Amino acid sequence: MLELEAISRSFRVGPAETQVLRGISLTLAAGEMASIMGGSGSGKTTLMNIIGLLDRPSEGAYRIRGEDVLAARPDALSGLRNRLIGFVFQSYLLLPRLNAWRNVALPLMYRGVAEGEARRRACEMLERVGLSHRTEHFPPQLSGGQRQRVAIARALVGEPAVLLADEPTGALDPTTSQEIMDLFLEMNAALGVLVLIITHDPGVAAQCRRRLVLEGGALAHDSARVPAPC
Amino acid sequence: MLKQVMLEAVGNLLASRQRSILALVGIMVGAGAVIAMLAVGGIARNETLRQFRQMGTDTLLLRAESANGLGTLPQAVLEELPRTLPEVRQIAPFILGGGNAGHEGQVRSGTFLGVTEQFAAVARLTLAEGRFLSRHDRFEPFVVLGAGMARELSTPYARVRVGSQIRVGRYVFTVIGVLAESLQSPMMPADANQALFFSLANARRVISSPQLSWAVARLAPEADADAAAERIRAALAPAMREQSVQVQSARALIAGMQGQMRLFTLLLGAVGSIALVLGGVGVMNIMLVSIQERRREIGLRLAIGARRRDISTLFLAEAATLSVLGGVLGIGLGVAGALAFARMSGWAFSLSPEAIPVGAGVSVAVGVFFGFYPAVMASRLDPIVALRTE
Numbered sequence: 224m225l226e227l228e229a230i231s232r233s234f235r236v237g238p239a240e241t242q243v244l245r246g247i248s249l250t251l252a253a254g255e256m257a258s259i260m261g262g263s264g265s266g267k268t269t270l271m272n273i274i275g276l277l278d279r280p281s282e283g284a285y286r287i288r289g290e291d292v293l294a295a296r297p298d299a300l301s302g303l304r305n306r307l308i309g310f311v312f313q314s315y316l317l318l319p320r321l322n323a324w325r326n327v328a329l330p331l332m333y334r335g336v337a338e339g340e341a342r343r344r345a346c347e348m349l350e351r352v353g354l355s356h357r358t359e360h361f362p363p364q365l366s367g368g369q370r371q372r373v374a375i376a377r378a379l380v381g382e383p384a385v386l387l388a389d390e391p392t393g394a395l396d397p398t399t400s401q402e403i404m405d406l407f408l409e410m411n412a413a414l415g416v417l418v419l420i421i422t423h424d425p426g427v428a429a430q431c432r433r434r435l436v437l438e439g440g441a442l443a444h445d446s447a448r449v450p451a452p453c
Numbered sequence: 454m455l456k457q458v459m460l461e462a463v464g465n466l467l468a469s470r471q472r473s474i475l476a477l478v479g480i481m482v483g484a485g486a487v488i489a490m491l492a493v494g495g496i497a498r499n500e501t502l503r504q505f506r507q508m509g510t511d512t513l514l515l516r517a518e519s520a521n522g523l524g525t526l527p528q529a530v531l532e533e534l535p536r537t538l539p540e541v542r543q544i545a546p547f548i549l550g551g552g553n554a555g556h557e558g559q560v561r562s563g564t565f566l567g568v569t570e571q572f573a574a575v576a577r578l579t580l581a582e583g584r585f586l587s588r589h590d591r592f593e594p595f596v597v598l599g600a601g602m603a604r605e606l607s608t609p610y611a612r613v614r615v616g617s618q619i620r621v622g623r624y625v626f627t628v629i630g631v632l633a634e635s636l637q638s639p640m641m642p643a644d645a646n647q648a649l650f651f652s653l654a655n656a657r658r659v660i661s662s663p664q665l666s667w668a669v670a671r672l673a674p675e676a677d678a679d680a681a682a683e684r685i686r687a688a689l690a691p692a693m694r695e696q697s698v699q700v701q702s703a704r705a706l707i708a709g710m711q712g713q714m715r716l717f718t719l720l721l722g723a724v725g726s727i728a729l730v731l732g733g734v735g736v737m738n739i740m741l742v743s744i745q746e747r748r749r750e751i752g753l754r755l756a757i758g759a760r761r762r763d764i765s766t767l768f769l770a771e772a773a774t775l776s777v778l779g780g781v782l783g784i785g786l787g788v789a790g791a792l793a794f795a796r797m798s799g800w801a802f803s804l805s806p807e808a809i810p811v812g813a814g815v816s817v818a819v820g821v822f823f824g825f826y827p828a829v830m831a832s833r834l835d836p837i838v839a840l841r842t843e
Contacts, residue, residue, distance in 0.1 A: 277836050312753075329757060330758050377757070
């Protein structure tokens with residue numbers, strides 16, 4: 224489904240070259256629910272940018288559903304992101320001047336889906352995340368948990384292969400945080416979408432069947448593999 | 454999609470109302486200035502052309518000059534010209550002076566013109582009542598009044614009309630005609646509306662230093678004004694001795710004034726353009742600020758599948774909305790300005806056909822041109838950097 228092969232990423236700042244990711248190989252299957260943990264500077268954001276097709280690795284190969292996505296040009300990359308990836312951010316990033324269903328429908332608009340059809344699908348998805356009564360509300364009128372639900376609906380409306388969540392519960396209180404995690408688990412089970420959550424919170428990571436840990440730009444732990452003897 | 458883009462553009466402009474209004478005012482003033490300038494230029498041009506149509510483009514004005522001021526034209530040679538030169542159809546020499554005229558206790562100062570009977574026809578004067586001076590009136594105490602002079606000399610009880618008595622110095626003249634109101638010709642040294650017309654003989658009595666210094670001529674329709682002026686000068690030369698004669702043609706005057714008008718319009722256009730460029734810079738400024746504030750939004754849009762083109766379209770739509778709205782308001786402002794100018798100058802209001810399309814087109818072009826750079830800048834943002842913006 225999602226194959227990373229010896230991915231490296233280095234940044235050149237002046238004369239010095241910093242290696243952020245070192246040869247990461249990783250395969251994630253459809254319907255998996257995985258978490259990526261790691262301290263600051265471990266490279267998890269860079270890994271997420273690469274998986275999310277926002278950044279390109281310096282070396283390595285990356286395939287989604289067998290498709291080599293690194294060959295695409297910038298505008299084609301936009302199309303791939305639109306079809307394959309759903310993003311959820313810590314700060315929701317909803318557009319304040321669009322109401323809930325227009326926010327959810329945004330990826331469909333960029334795909335060229337007609338407004339009536341986009342609205343129907345957006346409302347359907349809002350119903351699935353439990354916000355059928357809030358479709359006409361604007362983001363400032365919604366609570367934090369409700370905003371994140373709208374953001375999740377937006378990420379899922381285009382039926383992507385991967386749902387990438389960057390600290391999705393970081394700004395929420397524990398109760399709401401758990402509700403959002405339950406929603407991820409539910410969507411993962413119901414839609415069979417691959418969910419990848421980047422988090423600092425061990426409690427969140429523990430609820431994922433597969434747990435990955437990054438350290439110094441390399442994969443230090445993968446619960447799917449037999450832990451290395453030490 | 455287009456509907457969505459326009460909706461979002463209008464929504465975003467409304468969200469930062471103050472900034473939008475500032476940019477709008479810039480474009481509006483610029484477009485208004487351009488339109489007003491073009492319209493005022495057109496009004497002035499029409500007015501000049503109207504004056505010349507009144508006067509005729511086939512007119513020449515002759516003025517004798519001597520070493521110490523105005524000279525004297527040889528009347529006999531002058532009146533022979535229509536017979537000796539085929540280009541000249543009619544010629545009317547005149548004496549120019551001024552003084553006070555009284556009627557029923559009203560006293561007004563006016564222009565005194567000593568003329569021959571051809572003058573009315575050559576200068577295209579028409580009568581409101583009575584008749585003009587004829588060749589048989591040379592020594593009769595008759596006067597013809599311009600429309601304005603007749604009005605000003607009238608009292609509520611005694612309107613100046615044919616038969617009224619006008620006192621000039623020691624003489625009393627009988628009004629035999631009153632002219633219809635006419636536009637002042639840019640050619641003539643005096644305004645016919647404010648004039649009293651006497652025969653040459655009478656003019657020599659009422660004007661303090663009467664000199665036959667002026668003449669106005671009408672040319673044959675196909676005659677070339679410059680060549681005719683040259684031949685008239687040559688014909689008069691033997692009789693002029695030390696004096697010279699200046700010949701001014703309506704065509705030369707028109708050409709000169711048209712050149713001036715072009716320069717004037719160009720200058721006004723330049724002022725308008727500067728205002729428009731300032732408006733455009735205003736648009737660019739608020740677009741750049743808006744993009745800076747909305748970097749995260751741009752990053753998000755790119756992340757969920759917007760192409761670079763979608764981003765630039767979004768911002769271009771905002772710039773275009775601003776400039777179209779500014780252009781429409783500017784049309785109102787420009788037309789109002791031209792109307793005010795026409796009212797103040799007393800000239801006929803007319804809207805030159807190119808004023809509105811040019812003004813509106815230029816304002817939209819400026820808005821889009823200055824919106825283009827920010828839009829392209831927005832579309833070139835790196836989504837990672839944009840998303841990370843605090």
